[in-house]
Amino acid sequence: xxxxxxxxxxxxxxxxxxxxxxxxxxxxxxxxxxxxxxxxxxxxxxxxxxxxxxxxxxxxxxxxxxxxxxxxxxxxxxxxxxxxxxxxxxxxxxxxxxxxxxxxxxxxxxxxxxxxxxxxxxxxxxxxxxxxxxxxxxxxxxxxxxxxxxxxxxxxxxxxxxxxxxxxxxxxxxxxxxxxxxxxxxxxxxxxxxxxxxxxxxxxxxxxxxxxxxxxxxxxxxxxxxxxxxxxxxxxxxxxxxxxxxxxxxxxxxxxxxxxxxxxxxxxxxx
Numbered sequence: 072x073x074x075x076x077x078x079x080x081x082x083x084x085x086x087x088x089x090x091x092x093x094x095x096x097x098x099x100x101x102x103x104x105x106x107x108x109x110x111x112x113x114x115x116x117x118x119x120x121x122x123x124x125x126x127x128x129x130x131x132x133x134x135x136x137x138x139x140x141x142x143x144x145x146x147x148x149x150x151x152x153x154x155x156x157x158x159x160x161x162x163x164x165x166x167x168x169x170x171x172x173x174x175x176x177x178x179x180x181x182x183x184x185x186x187x188x189x190x191x192x193x194x195x196x197x198x199x200x201x202x203x204x205x206x207x208x209x210x211x212x213x214x215x216x217x218x219x220x221x222x223x224x225x226x227x228x229x230x231x232x233x234x235x236x237x238x239x240x241x242x243x244x245x246x247x248x249x250x251x252x253x254x255x256x257x258x259x260x261x262x263x264x265x266x267x268x269x270x271x272x273x274x275x276x277x278x279x280x281x282x283x284x285x286x287x288x289x290x291x292x293x294x295x296x297x298x299x300x301x302x303x304x305x306x307x308x309x310x311x312x313x314x315x316x317x318x319x320x321x322x323x324x325x326x327x328x329x330x331x332x333x334x335x336x337x338x339x340x341x342x
Contacts, residue, residue, distance in 0.1 A: 077138075078230050078262040079103040079126060084135030085287075086121055095121045097287040099135065105229075108256055108263045110273035112319065113283030113291075119266045120234050122288065126264065127155050127232050140229055151179065153230035154223030158238045160215040162207040162222075169194070169203040172222045179226060193221040196255060213244040217251070224259060231256075233265045237272070246304070249275055253302055270323070274315045275302060282319060284326040291326040294319050 084099040095118040103109050111119040124130045126137055128148040139147035147153060154175075162171050169190050176186045194203055197217040207215050216236055223231060237245040249272060256263055267273050273280045280294040296315055298306055306312055 076105045077102045078105050078107075078140060079264065080136075080138040080141075081122075081126070082136050084122075084125065084132050084137060086118065086125065086130070087133045094287040096125075096132075097289055099288070099290060101281065101290060103262060103264060105262055106260060107278045108253075108265065108276055110265045110267055110277040110280050111283060112267055112270065112273045112280060113288060113323070114285050115268075116286050117283045118286060118288030119283060122283075123232050123234050123264060123266050126230075127153060129155075147230075151175075151226055152228055153232055154226070154228040156216070156219050156223050156231065156233045156236045158235040160207065160212075160219040162215055162218055164207050167204050167206055168199060168210070168218050171207070171218055172225055175222060175226050189225055193225050196224070196258065197221045198251070211244075212240055213248055216240070216248060220252070220255065224255070224261065227259075229262060231261045231263045233263060235266050235268065238268065245272070250302075250304070252276065253300075257301065270316050270319050271307070274298075274312060274319060275307060280315075280319050282322040282326070292322045294322060 079102070081099050081101040084096060085094065086096040087094050099122060111122060113119055121130070125132050126139065126144060128144040137144045140150075140152050142150065142152070163174070166174070172190050172193050173186045176189060181189070190203070194200055197220055199214065199217055199221070202210065202214065207218065210218070219236070237248050240248065253276060265273075265276060274296055275298075277296045280296060281290055282292045282294065283289065284291040294315065298309070298311060298315070
């Protein structure tokens with residue numbers, strides 16, 4: 072019997088909200104293999120964030136099943152199989168950088184010495200050496216998001232869920248953190264599901280881009296990204312990069328998702 076390499080398996084998933092029966096997602100089938108970086112892209116309200124939250128067991132599906140590491144989403148959450156990074160860093164202002172990163176480890180009962188060693192590793196990973204004793208309000212937005220990423224990775228989850236983590240940042244900071252995220256992904260070997268509104272960001276980061284239709288959200292198409300690794304700033308100038316951006320854009324237009332932008336955008340998803 073072959074061993075499955077899927078970290079996430081989604082089958083027949085649908086989500087209906089409220090008394091009015093608003094269908095956010097319908098008939099989602101998706102497999103995410105170990106070590107993949109998969110981006111979800113689509114128009115506002117198509118259910119990208121809703122799908123991510125269902126995988127993370129923040130909300131429950133109306134129909135269908137989600138498995139993470141071969142377990143139901145609820146069991147995977149209890150087993151700490153994933154970390155989550157939201158658009159806002161959600162850091163505690165009264166805790167230092169080091170103590171914010173250590174929080175999940177405290178909750179898991181790690182002793183002080185083991186926590187301290189892991190925090191040192193995470194600070195080095197996200198290149199925040201020298202800022203361990205700073206508080207979030209003393210950091211830039213990009214630095215705060217690096218703390219959030221370090222915290223999510225501190226307990227070595229098999230899966231990292233990222234909901235537009237760079238959406239509120241300026242373009243230059245966003246591109247720099249894209250590069251840092253790819254470095255961290257390569258070093259940790261994590262599997263990543265990443266929600267974005269940016270076509271270029273999705274292509275630059277991903278091994279596959281999942282294009283979603285307007286509500287009710289469905290998987291309209293999946294675009295494999297064959298750009299070589301490691302990716303650099305020069306990757307964005309390659310002809311193949313522009314070809315893939317065009318392919319994703321055309322896939323979005325084909326399902327009537329004309330408002331998706333290549334640049335910074337905000338989203339008010341159904342919760």
